[in-house]
Amino acid sequence: MGIDKDREISGKSPNGSEERGERGLDFVRQIVVEDMQSGRWGGRVATRFPPEPNGYLHIGHAKSICLNYGIAAEFGGQFNLRFDDTNPEKEEQEYVDSIIEDVRWLGADWDDRLFYASDYFQQMYEWAVELIRKGKAYVCDLTGDQVREYRGTLTQPGRESPYRNRTIDENLELFARMCQGEFPDGAKTLRAKIDMAHPNLNMRDPIMYRILHETHHRQGDQWCIYPMYDWAHGFEDSLEGITHSICTLEFENHRPLYDWFIDAVNEGRTDDGSGPWGKKIHHPQQIEFARLSLAYTVMSKRKLLKLVKEGFVRGWDDPRMPTISGLRRRGYSPAAMWSFAKLIGVNKFNSTVDITLLEHCLREDLNQTSPRVMAVLRPLKVIIDNYPQGQVEELDAVNNPEDPAAGTRKVPFSRELYLEQEDFMENPPKKFFRLAPGREVRLRYAYFITCTDVIKDAQGNVVELHCLYDPATRGGDAPDGRKVKATLHWLSAPHARPAEVRLYDNLFTKPDPEDVPEGQEFTANLNPNSLEVLADCYVEPSVAEVAPLTRYQFERLGYFCVDPDSTADKLVFNRTVTLKDTWAKIQQSQQQG
Ligand code: ATP
Ligand code: MG
Numbered sequence: 001m002g003i004d005k006d007r008e009i010s011g012k013s014p015n016g017s018e019e020r021g022e023r024g025l026d027f028v029r030q031i032v033v034e035d036m037q038s039g040r041w042g043g044r045v046a047t048r049f050p051p052e053p054n055g056y057l058h059i060g061h062a063k064s065i066c067l068n069y070g071i072a073a074e075f076g077g078q079f080n081l082r083f084d085d086t087n088p089e090k091e092e093q094e095y096v097d098s099i100i101e102d103v104r105w106l107g108a109d110w111d112d113r114l115f116y117a118s119d120y121f122q123q124m125y126e127w128a129v130e131l132i133r134k135g136k137a138y139v140c141d142l143t144g145d146q147v148r149e150y151r152g153t154l155t156q157p158g159r160e161s162p163y164r165n166r167t168i169d170e171n172l173e174l175f176a177r178m179c180q181g182e183f184p185d186g187a188k189t190l191r192a193k194i195d196m197a198h199p200n201l202n203m204r205d206p207i208m209y210r211i212l213h214e215t216h217h218r219q220g221d222q223w224c225i226y227p228m229y230d231w232a233h234g235f236e237d238s239l240e241g242i243t244h245s246i247c248t249l250e251f252e253n254h255r256p257l258y259d260w261f262i263d264a265v266n267e268g269r270t271d272d273g274s275g276p277w278g279k280k281i282h283h284p285q286q287i288e289f290a291r292l293s294l295a296y297t298v299m300s301k302r303k304l305l306k307l308v309k310e311g312f313v314r315g316w317d318d319p320r321m322p323t324i325s326g327l328r329r330r331g332y333s334p335a336a337m338w339s340f341a342k343l344i345g346v347n348k349f350n351s352t353v354d355i356t357l358l359e360h361c362l363r364e365d366l367n368q369t370s371p372r373v374m375a376v377l378r379p380l381k382v383i384i385d386n387y388p389q390g391q392v393e394e395l396d397a398v399n400n401p402e403d404p405a406a407g408t409r410k411v412p413f414s415r416e417l418y419l420e421q422e423d424f425m426e427n428p429p430k431k432f433f434r435l436a437p438g439r440e441v442r443l444r445y446a447y448f449i450t451c452t453d454v455i456k457d458a459q460g461n462v463v464e465l466h467c468l469y470d471p472a473t474r475g476g477d478a479p480d481g482r483k484v485k486a487t488l489h490w491l492s493a494p495h496a497r498p499a500e501v502r503l504y505d506n507l508f509t510k511p512d513p514e515d516v517p518e519g520q521e522f523t524a525n526l527n528p529n530s531l532e533v534l535a536d537c538y539v540e541p542s543v544a545e546v547a548p549l550t551r552y553q554f555e556r557l558g559y560f561c562v563d564p565d566s567t568a569d570k571l572v573f574n575r576t577v578t579l580k581d582t583w584a585k586i587q588q589s590q591q592q593g
Helices: 005-010 027-038 059-074 093-106 117-133 144-151 168-180 229-239 249-266 301-309 324-330 334-344 355-369 582-591
Strands: 046-049 078-083 114-116 137-140 189-192 207-211 225-227 244-248 285-289 292-294 351-353 379-384 393-398 408-413 416-420 440-443 448-456 462-469 497-504 531-539 551-554 558-562 571-577
Touching: 027 059, 027 244, 027 285, 046 059, 046 244, 059 078, 059 093, 059 244, 059 292, 059 324, 059 334, 078 093, 078 117, 093 324, 093 334, 114 117, 117 137, 117 168, 117 189, 117 207, 117 225, 117 229, 117 249, 137 168, 168 207, 189 249, 207 229, 225 229, 229 249, 244 249, 249 285, 324 571, 334 355, 351 355, 355 551, 355 558, 355 571, 355 582, 379 531, 531 571
Parallel strands: 046 078, 078 114, 244 285, 292 351, 379 462, 497 571
Antiparallel strands: 137 189, 189 207, 207 225, 379 416, 393 408, 440 448, 448 462, 497 531, 551 558, 558 571
């Protein structure tokens, strides 16, 4: 799949117009406003985020959380967190815990409304019995393969199951026995009796329950029949009084089925409960929006699980993963995720967003909030020959030029320094303005230095420089007004703290990781150079005992964040993102024509 530049950059629709209404609202919020005005839900707004606990959350889920929680917060409504734990096979407590942590970290607040779909199993069972009684559901003995075969295709109608016309009593008895565990897995299903010729395949007598002798993470062995997602999902929203049931586009053609299920339960019910079946149940409005896809990334939980299980990454929270926990460990802030979600907006067509847009949002936030420090990733020893042996000066350095309140700190300067290897060239080409033999540069917050000698090892590698400093340039300015063309970061060698720094690149080499030759898998596109570990780096001494996930800007190098792997002896940093904002560049050049 190719990436459309316009869309990828702006999150706009293919014709360039963002899908925003008169009030500058996206289409979902427009619906909410209209419903508030018409009083459709009695002025109520209730949304939810309904993850299946079968993996860790990813940035796509973050989009959904920002949308659902954002709407509830903006309209004075309620937001629920609900685990859609209807499938016992792949669900685990570890995932539940991680999801709670991630949603909370993003700042979405569900108050005391944390729900589990499995708590509704009994109620769903009763509604299934009700549908049998109403002649709207039947027990079917076809195998999975047969069900598929009978279903027909988009161009051909399906065929009715030979079990479709069982009597209500027979169905009630068989369903009860299914529930009591009398039949093995797959022997029978409960199906809705809708229309085997329906143009929408989802409506061709869909399965409501299957037999599965499997232990559920919360219900234990209480159930051996489990509801299908389509049967369960609408009722979960109904039971919680969800007004705007927001989901991704692929569920658009499931909506008629959700509506059918709720209408089927409501048949024979009335608003005041006087009907033969009692009181009507709440019927939420489903609204579909486009899911987020990011270039150079896979997003499906099945694929992310594969990367973890097969050791392609170090875990769900590997900083290369698009998971919320991975991005957090990488150094992302919740604020950056929210501004990203806002920038891409919501709309009705699927598109792929360029990762540089996400990184742009991140830089905007980190630029405001990250203290600056100096670090050297690939150290080159420098001796200042005319600086007094044993002398140490404490020089003032600005903590954050974007935030005057952040103040200054002291950085030590001494005779032995580390500079960045790449800031020196013995034979510099024309456009290289940094340090070279005989050339003068500024050391940030410190002095001008001039390189006088280059020491090499037996292989001819530069291992040490000798320089002279100009004491009159203390603080980084020459009183005689002479200029230098470069300002370098540096560290005092005896004061510097050792660190490991992990540099990251895209996990995949292609914008669309699924783009593989016949017979290969997306893992064929993994980037072998997605992680580079620099074991012998240094940071300035002000970065002492710092908590994991603390963020810094390393001057001239990018944004970095303390990794939980850090020990008392050695700090470990992840490079969150470099300083170069390619998205802003593209935007500028587009504006210029
Ligand atoms: P995946 O396809 O990645 O496995 P899923 O849709 O099966 O995800 P759920 O746990 O069912 O994962 O998702 C919970 C909610 O998050 C759903 O409401 C779903 O619509 C939304 N969601 C999932 N993926 C995305 C995405 N890429 N962009 C936006 N919303 C998403
Ligand atoms: Mg799902």
